[in-house]
Amino acid sequence: MHDTAAVALAIFLVLVGISHFLFPGYFRTLVPSWLGGWAGTLVAGSGVAEVVVGGLVLVPGSRAAGGWAAAALITAYLASHLDALRHARRDRPRLLERPVGVVARLAVNVLYIGWAAAVALTAA
Incomplete structure (x- = not known):
């Protein structure tokens, strides 16, 4: 099972x-x-890193x-997501810009971190 989780994580990271x-x-x-002035560089750099x-x-x-690198990234x-939470408002047109949407994004990312850590731990 851990090989499947690792391969799925790898494919997920490469596709993202x-x-x-x-x-x-x-x-x-x-x-x-x-970090807005660096947005293009950060998007490209994080894409390469993933x-x-x-x-x-x-x-x-x-x-x-x-x-472990995936968990850190x-x-x-x-x-x-924390910055988005600071700016989130209920009247935003996009769900992911409202407080509930941003909290959901945070929760999903915590799950991704757990997934990556589990892959690291089972590979050791």
């Missing part, structure tokens, strides 16, 4: 990393306002390191 280049406008909206980390998770010999993304 590639999507940073296919849909950069969407990912720029996730960059915290205080592809690389996904590759590490895919290879059994680097799976533990890749799992996703943890870094929490800054974006």
Whole structure:
């Protein structure tokens, strides 16, 4: 089962990393306002990082390191969701910009961190 979880995490990371280049406008909206001037660079850099980390998770010999790298990378993304929570309002047109949507984003990312940590721990 842990191989399936690892391969699924690797595929997930690679696909999300590639999507940073296919849909950069969407990912720029996730960059915290205080990093706005760096949005393009951060979107491209995090896309590359996700592809690389996904590759590490895919290879059994680097799976533990890749799992921990994935957990760290996703943890870094929490800054974006916390910033979004600070700006969230009930009257926003998009659900993911309302408080309930942002809290859901945070919860999902905590689950992703747990997934990555579980892959790292079972690979060790």
